[in-house]
Amino acid sequence: MQISKKIYTTLIIAILTISAMMAAIPMATAEITVAPTLTPDTGAVGTEVNVAAPANGASPFSTVTVYLDALSGAVLGSGSASANGSYSINVDIPPTTAGPHYLVVNDGETESNGTIFTVQPRIVLETVPATFGAGPYTVLPGDNLIVTGDGFAANDDITLVFDNEIIPNNFTITTPAIASDSTGSFSASIFVPTTVTLAQFGLYNVTATDEAMNNATDTINIDYYIMCTPSSGPRGITTTISGRIAPNEAYTIRFNGAAIGSGTTTADGSYSVDYVIPGVLSTISYPVDVLWNLTETRDTTFTVTPSPIIVLTPTSGIVGATIDVTGSGFIPGANVTLYLGSTVVNNTDLGFGPAIATGGSAGELPAGSTFVVPGLALGSYAVTVVDQFGATSNTVIFTIEATPFFLIQTRAMQYQQGAFISLSSSATSATDCVLTINDPTGLEWAMDTVSAADWQMIGSSYQLPYDGTTLTWFPIPSDAPLGFWNFTCWDAGMTTIMDTNLFEVVVLPTTQDVLDQLTSMQATISDLISTSEGNIIAVINTKTGQIMADLSDLDVSAQLTSIDAGIATISTTLGEVKTSVDNLSMDALGADITTIKNGVATIQTNLGTVSTAVSNLDAKLTNVQGDVATVLTNMGTLDGKITSIDGKVATVQTDVGTIQADVTDVQAKTDQTPVWIAVVLSLVAAIAAIFAVITIRQKIAG
DSSP: OOOOHHHHHHHHHHHHHHHHHHHHSOOOOSSOOSOOEEESSEEOTTOEEEEEEOTTSSOTTOEEEEEESSTTSOEEEEEEOOTTSOEEEEEEOOSOOSEEEEEEEEOSSSOOEEEEEEEOOEEEEEESSOOTTSOTTEEOTTOEEEEEEESSOTTOEEEEEEEOTTOSSOEEEEEEEEEOOTTSOEEEEEEOOTTOOGGGOEEEEEEEEOTTOOEEEEEEEESOEEEEESSEEETTOEEEEEEEOSTTOEEEEEETTEEEEEEEOOTTOEEEEEEEOOTTOOSSEEEEEEEETTTEEEEEEEEEEOOOEEEEESSEEETTOEEEEEEEOSOTTOOEEEEETTEEEEEGGGTOOOOEEETTEEEEOOTTOEEEOOSOOSEEEEEEEEETTOOBOOOEEEEEEOOOOEEEEESOSEEETTOEEOEEEEESSOOOEEEEEEOTTSOEEEEEEEOGGGOEEETTEEEOOSSSSSGGGEEOOTTOOOEEEEEEEEETTSSSEEEEEEEEEEOOOOHHHHHHHHHHTTOEEEEEEEOTTSOEEEEEEETTEEEEEEGGGOOSOOEEEEEETTEEEEEETTEEEEEEGGGSOHHHHTOEEEEEETTEEEEEETTEEEEEEGGGGOOEEEEEETTEEEEEETTEEEEEEEEEEETTEEEEEETTEEEEEEOHHHHTOGGGSOHHHHHHHHHHHHHHHHHHHHHHHHHHHO
16 A cells, blocks of 8 residues: 555654653552651651652652551551652551551552651640649649550550659659550559658659650649739739648738738648739739748749720621631630620630630630621620630620511412503612513513612602503403413613522413302302492302402302392302391392292292292382372382271282282371371271270279
8 A cells, every 4th residue: 555755744743742751741550669757756746747759750640648557557648659750658656555656658550668766655744623724733642643655565564753863762662553555555544652752843744655665744733832823914813812722721812012812722732812913013024922920832834914805897797697707815724705795705615716826825725716696686786706714805896787678579379361460569779670571482571670769768668659650550461372481670770680589471261260269269158248339249158268259250150049038149150148138229130029929928029939928028018199199018019009997907909910018117207197098097096095985984883
């Protein structure tokens, strides 16, 4: 096959280019051949050691792991090698025995390498119990002392010696027996030798030695002592001045030469006085001493420091906001409490503090200290931070602000086709915004711009007035798509949504829809009443409340079934209702008496035809004009002629039949009563009088 010169040349250039690129990339070594450097290469358990190697110390980009003594030993740490194979990893020396130990490195390949680190023994002394702010090495004969050590030989006996150059014979502690464990560590609680006399008080080296002659030394002071807890702090704090001297001795405590307390020591020589640092002192150190037996003293100092300073960022916020707190000048190690006014907002138990000593500045609040604004009333509050000794910071005014709110939404979540949308609005401040309405497909149907001037302060918030100046009166077209529409309020630039909600467009309900809804709400008609316009209103009780509706608008198959003793009974699909005939408008009911026969009246209404006893019509004769008499009933008015009168009852012949009516109302209107009726009524009265006379005579004769 022939290869053109052009293709051949291109291949050569590509090969040369790849070769150059490969030369620029460090090739992975198959194993670690360079021993790491250790900084430092000797120290006690817990020493931080930097394990490092230069270029080609490991495979590029590999993970380098550091082991103790061998790949089967404890993993001390790991890190990543760079592109040229260098690495730098910091590890801590774990509890292990005294002497040389290899720190072995491996990058995942078969070969490893290591460098020797020499572990040195050490011991640490602490009093029991430890006291806040006190040097832990000042003790008296017979006191408990905790001795911990590491870096000794494994499983060896440990000897402790109290060594003082002025004492011919050292005090050696051999019991109880002390032994190291498999890692060369030990811990023991011992007594300071009780054989140390007052003349032998002073500094002692405490030396621990194992059988392999590995040893370590720490120092204690066997002596009477005085200390201030805390030993420094701002004016106004309370420091506890305490210590131990000879037992059962009268003592006086002096601060800057002035006596501030006195008493008698306890059986173990203890004494204690609380002292409030005066506000007039300068920020310097002052001598403090205890005096007993006229001339015996022990002294210390108390240093007055500036008052703590705190800074809040920001100095205002809403309830629930997180506020950053920085501060310094508190007692190192002291618990701290933050007050908002008189309310404890945060304290050490809740993760605030304690004060620490960092960067050479005593009593700083830890980095990242915060508090959450509590649910207090709006307004300004004095914020202070106080530590457990009474060190009180400066006062910073913090203002709890109202939570900003902004609301523009449709008043209803569902609208019918053809209905009008109205808005509910409320905001902390007036602002420019843009309102849009989109149908379920996202098509925009309306847009309106609201300016800050459109808002009005109503009550305690800004609101858009219900006056039609915005989308308040937006009409939904009668053919609008059904489904969920989106109402959105944007900022003036239409980049941020300030508020939004969905509303559903549904079809206009039919009468049957309403009835179905009423049925589902267990609706019953409890009463019917007439309005001044002559309409009959149905009072409907439902499980969600009472509603009222015009009976003519409800397709409930209303049927007048009976009239008895002035009560009309009407049956509907929502149940049967009884109501006083007086509550019903006859015009609205369309009542018409069609026949009266054999004491029964037939009445035709808009709610059907009903029959009832004539006596239920409550007929009254209201007017007589010539031969025409007017009879008023609770089902309407009839006209007819009076055929007879018996007492107060007149018989009237009407077009629909004969009815008897009460004539009381006519007697009350004598000016309207025809003369012949008055004559008839007079005759009736005369006949009645004659009948009464006859009856009396018969009783006398009898």
